[in-house]
Amino acid sequence: MAVRLDDLDRKILLELQRDGGQSLDDIAKSVGSSKTPVWNRIRKMRDGGVIKHQTYLLDAEALGFEACFFVLIRTSEHDAGWQGRFLNALKSRPEVLEAHRLAGDIDYILKVVVANARAYDTFYQALISEVKVHNVTALLSMEEIKSTTVLPMEVG
Amino acid sequence: MAVRLDDLDRKILLELQRDGGQSLDDIAKSVGSSKTPVWNRIRKMRDGGVIKHQTYLLDAEALGFEACFFVLIRTSEHDAGWQGRFLNALKSRPEVLEAHRLAGDIDYILKVVVANARAYDTFYQALISEVKVHNVTALLSMEEIKSTTVLPMEVG
């Protein structure tokens, strides 16, 4: 791990996460520094891979994505060929916003965002026809209570 | 919902999500338009709530957050008082990046990001001492296969 961060770095990261549209001047003021050091630190953290990228977060419902499912998957197949095909299937499908390989008796969890339950079923049928899975449980979100991308960093 | 989007709007949103650091000129070029209309549309979508906010996504592991848990919660209590306290507990804890109320026999799912398993246990003990829950299952992520905030929009 090459990049070492101090408290000022963490304050800057917190500001960038909180509002990525601020000017350097605003960030410098918030963190008690000035423009150039803030800029140098941001560049350092970007080059070092601490900052992955910059994006705009949209309102899924306003765009017609009314259904969010968490999908729990158990599989009996664990060979490399199956796993490769499964991973490719997940990566190629834009409805899959997140996918994790798990410890324990559930093997994978997915977060799938689609227009409605019918669209989920289409996704599901396509997935299981492409790769064999032993058991699938879909959990339907009724309400998004909280959603943030801000990591729980501690600053002095 | 007041905001009606056409194909150019969706192309712009896709670019903003893909790389939120591009200049208006670059976006205009990508979507086949010019600066001013792109800017007007972005403002309209921001004012209309389609664009929620702008942020920087960080590398959790580089910052020392090595553990990600999905937490499945069943509860026997469903009265308003309990629910209010539970929601406040989730919203006030920065380790909880996502929380959804579910349909079906599992009532809630959380995404919790912490430094390590010990930090998760601390979080868990604090949570259950604050609000009573019937059953908790923690799924530990071994590997993040995919992670994106880009919604699966279709453009012409």
Added chain:
DNA sequence: AGTGAAAAATATTAATC
């Protein structure tokens, strides 16, 4: 490593078609 000023690039507004 931080400060302040200068230069370059970009965002924002306005005028024009």
Added chain:
DNA sequence: GATTAATATTTTTCACT
């Protein structure tokens, strides 16, 4: 509503401490 031009802001570099 799009295009181009004008202005204001902001980013980026640089010289100095």
